[in-house]
Every structure is written in C-alpha cells, then in structure tokens.
Amino acid sequence: MINTRKENPYWTPSRKGFITNYPNFQHWKKMDASAVSGGQSTPLNIYLHTPFCAQRCSYCYYRVISDGRRDEMQNYVDALCKEIEVAADHFDLASRPVRSIYFGGGTPTLLTPANLEQVTAAVHKHLNVSSDVEYTVEGEPVTMTEKKAKALQELGVNRISMGVQSLSDEIIKLSNRQDTQAKVLRAIEFARNTGAVVNIDLMSGLAGETADSWKYSVDKALETGVESITVYKMEVYTNTQYYKDLRTNSIVLPTDEEELKFMQYALDKFEETNYKPWSFFTFTKDGGSHNHVHAPSIWSGEDVYCFGASAFGRMGNHLFQNTNDVDKYIETVNSGNVPINRGHYMTSLDKMIRDIVMGLKLVKLDLKVFRERHGFALDKICAATLENLKSEGFLTIEDEVMTLTQKGMLHGDYVGKSLGGYLADFY
Numbered sequence: 526m527i528n529t530r531k532e533n534p535y536w537t538p539s540r541k542g543f544i545t546n547y548p549n550f551q552h553w554k555k556m557d558a559s560a561v562s563g564g565q566s567t568p569l570n571i572y573l574h575t576p577f578c579a580q581r582c583s584y585c586y587y588r589v590i591s592d593g594r595r596d597e598m599q600n601y602v603d604a605l606c607k608e609i610e611v612a613a614d615h616f617d618l619a620s621r622p623v624r625s626i627y628f629g630g631g632t633p634t635l636l637t638p639a640n641l642e643q644v645t646a647a648v649h650k651h652l653n654v655s656s657d658v659e660y661t662v663e664g665e666p667v668t669m670t671e672k673k674a675k676a677l678q679e680l681g682v683n684r685i686s687m688g689v690q691s692l693s694d695e696i697i698k699l700s701n702r703q704d705t706q707a708k709v710l711r712a713i714e715f716a717r718n719t720g721a722v723v724n725i726d727l728m729s730g731l732a733g734e735t736a737d738s739w740k741y742s743v744d745k746a747l748e749t750g751v752e753s754i755t756v757y758k759m760e761v762y763t764n765t766q767y768y769k770d771l772r773t774n775s776i777v778l779p780t781d782e783e784e785l786k787f788m789q790y791a792l793d794k795f796e797e798t799n800y801k802p803w804s805f806f807t808f809t810k811d812g813g814s815h816n817h818v819h820a821p822s823i824w825s826g827e828d829v830y831c832f833g834a835s836a837f838g839r840m841g842n843h844l845f846q847n848t849n850d851v852d853k854y855i856e857t858v859n860s861g862n863v864p865i866n867r868g869h870y871m872t873s874l875d876k877m878i879r880d881i882v883m884g885l886k887l888v889k890l891d892l893k894v895f896r897e898r899h900g901f902a903l904d905k906i907c908a909a910t911l912e913n914l915k916s917e918g919f920l921t922i923e924d925e926v927m928t929l930t931q932k933g934m935l936h937g938d939y940v941g942k943s944l945g946g947y948l949a950d951f952y
C-alpha cells in the first residue's frame with residue numbers, strides 16, 4: 526500500500542477527472558433487478574431522466590437525442606411512468622418517504638407541460654412524496670418559456686437548474702447552443718417568477734473563452750441575482766464535437782493554467798459577493814438557506830432510486846444503472862420488468878472511499894462521523910497523505926472537520942482522489 530501522496534502515482538492536481546460515481550462504471554458488472562436488494566429504511570431520493578435535448582452541444586459528452594420527434598418523446602414519457610409503477614412495486618418504494626426529486630437530462634424542459642404533468646402525477650401516485658419535498662427540474666433557457674415556467678410552478682417544482690454555460694453570445698454560439706444572452710436572461714426571469722430557487726450552470730474553459738469574456742459571464746451571472754451558481758470545469762471527451770474540432774485544429778481551448786485563472790476569478794468574485802460554497806463547484810447567495818437537498822443527500826450516503834434510460838442510482842450496498850438503449854428500455858418496462866442492466870455491490874472499503882470522494886464534494890468532511898460510520902480514524906490511517914495535502918495548502922483540519930481551502934476547491938476532486946488513492950488502487 527502507498528502511504529504518502531508523493532508516493533501516490535495516481536493523481537496530480539488537474540482540472541480533468543471529475544468524479545460522477547464511485548466505484549467508477551468500469552468496475553460495474555451485468556446485473557438485473559433481482560440481484561439488487563431493497564436498500565435502507567432511511568428516506569429516499571429519486572432521479573428521473575430524459576435523454577432529449579434541443580441540440581447536441583459541442584462540448585457535451587452525455588448520451589442525448591437531439592432530433593427526437595414529439596411521438597418519440599411521448600412514448601418515452603409513457604415508459605418512464607410505467608417504470609415508476611413497476612419499480613415502486615418491485616422494491617416497495619412507497620414504504621419510504623421521498624425527500625427529493627431531481628428531473629434531469631438531457632433537457633426536461635424540452636418536454637411539454639402535459640408530459641411533465643404526466644410524470645409528476647405518476648411519481649405522486651406510486652411513491653410516498655413528503656409534503657416538503659425538494660423538486661428540481663433541469664432546463665435549457667431556450668426551452669424555458671413563460672408557459673413552461675408556470676407549468677413547473679403548478680407541478681410543485683421548487684428548484685429550477687438551468688444550463689447557461691456562458692453569457693457571451695460568441696461563446697454560446699461556438700458551443701452550438703441556440704441560446705443568446707437575451708434569451709438566457711428572459712428564461713432566468715421566468716424561472717425566478719415562479720418562486721423557485723434558481724441555479725444556473727456556467728462552464729469554465731469553453732472554446733474561444735478569454736479572461737475578458739469569462740469575467741463578463743461571471744459578472745453578468747451575479748447581476749441576475751439567482752440564488753445559486755454552479756461552475757463546471759469543461760472536460761473534453763472523445764464522443765464530443767470539441768474532440769473532433771481539436772483534432773482538425775478548428776477550435777482553440779483555454780490552457781489548464783488559463784482555466785485555473787478563470788476559476789480563481791470566479792471564486793474571488795463569489796467570495797466578494799457573499800456567494801458561499803456548499804460544494805466545491807456550487808455557490809449560493811448568502812450561503813445556507815439555498816442549499817440543495819438532492820445531491821448532498823446522495824453524496825452523504827443516502828439512497829437514490831433512478832428512473833429512465835441510462836439513469837443510475839443506489840440502494841443500500843448496491844449501485845445500479847438502467848439500460849442506456851432507449852428502445853430496449855421502453856420494451857423492457859412495457860413488458861412489466863425493471864430495466865436495470867448493470868451494477869456493483871459495494872464492499873466496506875468501497876463505501877469508505879465513496880464517502881470520502883463523494884463527501885468531499887461538499888467541501889467539508891466530518892472525521893468523527895466517518896469514524897463512527899466506518900470504525901476507522903481517517904486522520905490516523907491517512908496521516909502522511911493528509912499532512913502533505915495540508916502542507917501544500919489543499920485543506921485544513923480543525924475540531925475533527927476536514928475543510929478544503931480555496932486551493933483545494935480550485936482543484937476539484939483532487940483531495941478526494943488522493944485520499945481514496947491511498948486507501949485503494951481505484952479507477
């Protein structure tokens with residue numbers, strides 16, 4: 526085993542390698558619903574997925590359908606509702622109160638108000654939704670009409686998260702998005718008028734971005750007064766248009782050093798305007814009260830049941846994912862079966878590392894809670910690695926709470942990966 530970060534061959538501080546799941550999908554095996562046990566008796570979070578989008582953005586690595594017809598979307602929505610019924614029955618999901626609903630994609634706001642109503646009705650019919658549930662819907666500004674925003678309000682949506690990426694028309698266009706700054710600002714206003722907490726995503730490191738265009742975007746985003754701003758470090762994946770364009774030299778991306786400076790500017794600006802981090806990439810106005818329930822609950826180890834093609838979740842010790850083939854997904858649920866087709870049973874070590882890498886997204890990790898949950902003192906078993914990370918300015922430890930510094934936040938999952946890398950040869 527490796528006992529210092531200097532001896533750790535796995536990680537260097539880098540903008541790349543955002544962790545969406547641990548253990549990584551490469552370790553998952555073929556698995557169907559009969560192998561997944563019922564999970565814990567704690568509250569349940571649910572994730573709903575739609576793969577449809579208005580276009581395929583040049584940087585985006587998600588599996589999306591950008592040319593979906595209305596009838597195809599309707600078939601998909603019918604299947605999603607059927608899956609809610611079938612899975613709720615199979616796993617007795619209605620016995621557990623649902624405390625957060627997250628409808629993500631793709632672009633849920635591309636669906637019609639009737640589609641959204643149908644899905645929400647199925648959730649309420651087959652699951653036990655708490656009266657104070659957090660209900661988030663993801664959207665793209667170009668699809669957020671006033672009518673759509675009103676429909677979301679009527680359905681009880683109390684958090685709207687929109688991909689904005691940039692407020693510079695030139696950068697938006699280079700990303701193959703149909704938005705403009707004017708459309709984005711209008712959509713934000715429609716969303717805010719519903720009374721929901723509004724989050725917007727920005728991306729640092731997009732093609733063509735300069736220090737000036739980035740400052741312009743961050744400053745404009747803050748001027749909107751939205752409750753929450755998320756900044757993702759743009760990563761290039763092989764299945765994207767960016768990747769192809771880079772190979773033909775038809776786009777220029779900011780270097781990693783430039784991207785770090787962009788992030789640094791955003792972090793300084795958020796601090797100046799009292800937008801506080803609840804994760805190392807999401808900042809909320811005045812902190813606290815606009816914190817998000819769904820992601821933190823999952824990162825702290827609660828169960829999340831996922832519905833929709835390619836959606837992935839967790840029940841107790843099992844991580845699992847539905848088939849990502851949309852036709853197969855529809856066929857499976859229409860024949861009354863749960864469409865899970867791969868998964869991973871987490872060992873005690875997996876759960877311990879997962880708690881570190883996912884938990885550290887929340888900027889702080891309580892070492893006492895960790896010790897009580899896993900029976901190990903992290904600050905003892907990872908003492909040398911922690912000492913290195915501390916002396917290099919990535920984190921502090923006070924009153925048994927580990928906290929990422931601004932440098933730690935700038936480098937994303939680096940601290941989590943370093944500690945996880947010590948505990949096992951992972952990824």
Ligand SMILES: C[S@@+](CC[C@H](N)C(=O)[O-])C[C@H]1O[C@@H](n2cnc3c(N)ncnc32)[C@H](O)[C@@H]1O
Nearest residue numbers: 584585630631632664665688726757758759760
């Ligand atoms: C499902 S989308 C958000 C909603 C909607 N589809 C939209 O784009 O407006 C989730 C977010 O993933 C982020 N994202 C997509 N591709 C990315 C990449 N290559 N690197 C980092 N973040 C990425 C974007 O910020 C995007 O807003």
Ligand code: SF4
Nearest residue numbers: 578581582585630631
């Ligand atoms: S960024 Fe959003 S709208 Fe663009 S392709 Fe990805 S999921 Fe769809």
